[in-house]
Amino acid sequence: MARIELRNVRKQWGPLVGVSDVSLTIGDEEFLVLLGPSGCGKTTTMRMIAGLEQPTGGTVAIDGELMNDVDARDRDVAMVFQGYALYPNMTIYENIRFPLRMRKVPKAQHDGLVRRAAAMVDLGDYLDRKPAALSGGQRQRAALARAIVREPQVFLMDEPLSNLDAKLRTAMRVQLKHLQRQLKITTVYVTHDQIEAMTLADRIVIMDGGRIQQIGTPDQIYADPANTFVAGFIGSPPMNLIDGTLEAGVFTAPGIRVEGVHGGNGAMREVTLGIRPEDCHIGGPTAHLTGTVYGVEPTGEQTFVSLRTGRDLIEIKAHRGFRAGLDSTAQASFDLDHLYVFDRANGQRLR
Amino acid sequence: MATTAATTAATTAATTAVEADGAASRAAPGAAPRLRPRRPVQRALFPYLLVAPAVLYLLLITLYPGVYAIYQSFFVVQFTQWFPTGFDNYTLLWDDPDFWAALWNTFVIGGIALTLQAVIALTLAFFAYRDPLIRGWRIIFLMPMLFMPSAVAFLWKLAFSDGRVISDLLMGLGLVSANIDFLGNVWNARLMLIVADVWQWTPFLFIIFVAALQAQDKEIEEAARLDGARWGQIFFNISLPLIRPVIAVAVVLRGIDITTMFAKVFIMTQGTPGGATETISFFIYRMGFRTFDFGYASTAAALMLVFTIVVAQVLLKQFFRSGRV
Ligand SMILES: Nc1ncnc2c1ncn2[C@@H]1O[C@H](COP(=O)(O)OP(=O)(O)OP(=O)(O)O)[C@@H](O)[C@H]1O
Numbered sequence: 005m006a007r008i009e010l011r012n013v014r015k016q017w018g019p020l021v022g023v024s025d026v027s028l029t030i031g032d033e034e035f036l037v038l039l040g041p042s043g044c045g046k047t048t049t050m051r052m053i054a055g056l057e058q059p060t061g062g063t064v065a066i067d068g069e070l071m072n073d074v075d076a077r078d079r080d081v082a083m084v085f086q087g088y089a090l091y092p093n094m095t096i097y098e099n100i101r102f103p104l105r106m107r108k109v110p111k112a113q114h115d116g117l118v119r120r121a122a123a124m125v126d127l128g129d130y131l132d133r134k135p136a137a138l139s140g141g142q143r144q145r146a147a148l149a150r151a152i153v154r155e156p157q158v159f160l161m162d163e164p165l166s167n168l169d170a171k172l173r174t175a176m177r178v179q180l181k182h183l184q185r186q187l188k189i190t191t192v193y194v195t196h197d198q199i200e201a202m203t204l205a206d207r208i209v210i211m212d213g214g215r216i217q218q219i220g221t222p223d224q225i226y227a228d229p230a231n232t233f234v235a236g237f238i239g240s241p242p243m244n245l246i247d248g249t250l251e252a253g254v255f256t257a258p259g260i261r262v263e264g265v266h267g268g269n270g271a272m273r274e275v276t277l278g279i280r281p282e283d284c285h286i287g288g289p290t291a292h293l294t295g296t297v298y299g300v301e302p303t304g305e306q307t308f309v310s311l312r313t314g315r316d317l318i319e320i321k322a323h324r325g326f327r328a329g330l331d332s333t334a335q336a337s338f339d340l341d342h343l344y345v346f347d348r349a350n351g352q353r354l355r
Numbered sequence: 356m357a358t359t360a361a362t363t364a365a366t367t368a369a370t371t372a373v374e375a376d377g378a379a380s381r382a383a384p385g386a387a388p389r390l391r392p393r394r395p396v397q398r399a400l401f402p403y404l405l406v407a408p409a410v411l412y413l414l415l416i417t418l419y420p421g422v423y424a425i426y427q428s429f430f431v432v433q434f435t436q437w438f439p440t441g442f443d444n445y446t447l448l449w450d451d452p453d454f455w456a457a458l459w460n461t462f463v464i465g466g467i468a469l470t471l472q473a474v475i476a477l478t479l480a481f482f483a484y485r486d487p488l489i490r491g492w493r494i495i496f497l498m499p500m501l502f503m504p505s506a507v508a509f510l511w512k513l514a515f516s517d518g519r520v521i522s523d524l525l526m527g528l529g530l531v532s533a534n535i536d537f538l539g540n541v542w543n544a545r546l547m548l549i550v551a552d553v554w555q556w557t558p559f560l561f562i563i564f565v566a567a568l569q570a571q572d573k574e575i576e577e578a579a580r581l582d583g584a585r586w587g588q589i590f591f592n593i594s595l596p597l598i599r600p601v602i603a604v605a606v607v608l609r610g611i612d613i614t615t616m617f618a619k620v621f622i623m624t625q626g627t628p629g630g631a632t633e634t635i636s637f638f639i640y641r642m643g644f645r646t647f648d649f650g651y652a653s654t655a656a657a658l659m660l661v662f663t664i665v666v667a668q669v670l671l672k673q674f675f676r677s678g679r680v
């Protein structure tokens with residue numbers, strides 16, 4: 005079992021910065037998800053934990069032991085690569101068995117372990133094929149099976165479900181979570197998919213531009229975003245971010261006026277107000293917002309409405325039966341308990 | 356401003372710009388290609404027309420001498436006079452112990468040299484390919500290859516027999532007590548040829564193998580590393596099977612070349628001692644230019660041609676089948 009500590013870890017290629025100043029402690033048996041836009045340094049962070057990339061600065065420790073100079077082979081981590089990295093000359097069976105052979109697992113156990121791992125990712129029928137004869141999703145599952153076939157100190161999974169269809173992805177998600185709970189293996193998991201992050205993670209790390217933006221449980225990340233980046237990144241559709249001014253608890257922007265907003269010291273200041281679509285209500289007791297209907301998108305279980313105010317387009321999650329003509333006037337109210345105020349200059353939350 | 360709105364606006368602007376761009380290039384004057392209809396016959400012939408010069412050239416320089424040799428092998432040639440003899444040359448050759456000896460010598464010398472250089476090159480490549488500096492060294496490794504074959508032969512002749520460098524060296528090390536007469540012993544004489552060939556051609560294979568190893572997907576090596584494989588295990592389990600076709604092509608090319616080894620034999624041993632280093636090429640040369648039996652020499656050449664083609668074909672097929680991914 006393993007506790008991973010990253011201290012001020014940095015990775016640079018010449019002037020190119022991949023990861024800057026990442027400090028992070030991953031608890032034993034924890035399921036940690038790295039979430040962030042493409043190119044934010046998720047894979048690089050993971051590769052430094054695996055030992056495939058030497059940090060330019062900072063330290064990586066596992067169970068208190070400094071790992072910077074320990075070879076990748078000796079760190080006892082299993083990784084699912086974003087590009088699968090299956091061995092093209094071997095059958096899927098041999099691919100999955102390879103770690104067992106290399107780690108000197110007794111031969112008698114090989115077959116059972118390989119078949120169990122293959123069954124877990126629903127890959128039983130393809131064991132005799134070479135990777136080239138599989139679809140993208142099948143290859144991905146083979147790569148996943150190769151990682152989970154043995155019990156390492158750490159699992160590192162780089163978007164292991166990105167190429168699966170929705171149904172299989174959901175099923176696999178549940179499987180993975182169950183497997184991790186069962187084996188109690190510290191897991192670092194990279195994904196683009198918020199739902200995956202929210203459902204799997206004990207804690208989520210949101211990254212952007214090579215830096216950590218926020219670390220927290222899924223609930224904290226959702227309910228208590230630290231800055232506008234996190235606020236705008238999580239949620240679907242994302243939080244409305246409205247630029248305006250805040251003075252003595254009153255927020256104003258063209259077409260919008262909200263009283264009783266907390267944050268700041270009462271002096272006039274430029275802020276960004278955040279409100280989630282699900283915390284806005286069409287109609288409602290007080291009209292905080294007046295605008296015209298710009299779009300109505302029924303999805304079946306709910307209806308998304310966009311209202312155009314003077315300058316902004318506000319997304320609102322409305323009752324599933326809600327319908328309105330385009331360009332008709334509508335009013336909406338905000339749930340005052342779920343307003344977020346950010347400093348417009350640096351995007352940080354004002355509390 | 357709402358971020359959603361901003362994004363939408365930006366996207367719209369970008370789309371508009373692209374559209375404007377497209378419209379501009381489409382409207383450019385004189386841009387439309389002239390449509391030249393071609394009849395089907397023309398279209399079918401055109402590709403052949405394009406490759407015809409190259410094919411003709413190749414036929415003239417490669418096929419013509421081959422066909423000429425095969426034709427000549429059915430004659431007894433005495434200077435300008437040719438007397439048809441049917442298959443007599445072939446039966447004579449079949450019963451000629453010198454021919455079989457030459458075939459065996461070629462096989463032994465070529466086989467050992469080829470095996471040695473392939474193994475040495477592969478071993479060096481395994482140790483070197485992960486080195487980022489190797490690209491800089493490449494040119495140094497290429498040097499022996501860049502020498503003329505006759506220069507290489509003279510170099511080693513000097514080292515082995517004329518200059519006695521090797522003997523002196525071995526005596527200096529206390530390994531032998533007297534000068535070694537490399538030409539006086541069958542295996543010593545063959546060793547000279549083998550050493551010279553290995554020295555000259557190992558770099559060629561090394562460069563090819565290093566390139567093949569460097570071209571393999573790095574992530575696969577990393578995955579194997581994390582799976583617990585040592586570098587040696589990665590090499591034998593993954594790299595070697597993957598670069599097998601490359602090895603096959605390189606070795607077959609080298610093999611074809613080595614069966615026609617001539618310059619080294621001519622310069623270093625002249626086939627001595629007692630014909631133990633006479634290769635097929637040297638045998639053909641001896642028949643043609645020492646005994647002036649051109650028909651007979653052509654017969655041996657024709658047989659070798661067929662033999663080489665068949666062996667190369669079989670080897671390549673074999674390697675490619677088992678190396679298939
Ligand atoms: N070998 C390298 N040399 C130079 N720059 C690199 C290298 N590897 C990654 N980078 C850069 O580092 C940054 C982070 O890359 P990384 O692969 O970690 O992104 P990521 O978060 O995994 O993205 P994605 O979600 O698209 O996989 C990127 O800007 C990338 O261009």
Ligand SMILES: [Mg+2]
Pocket residue numbers: 046047048086162
């Ligand atoms: Mg990545």
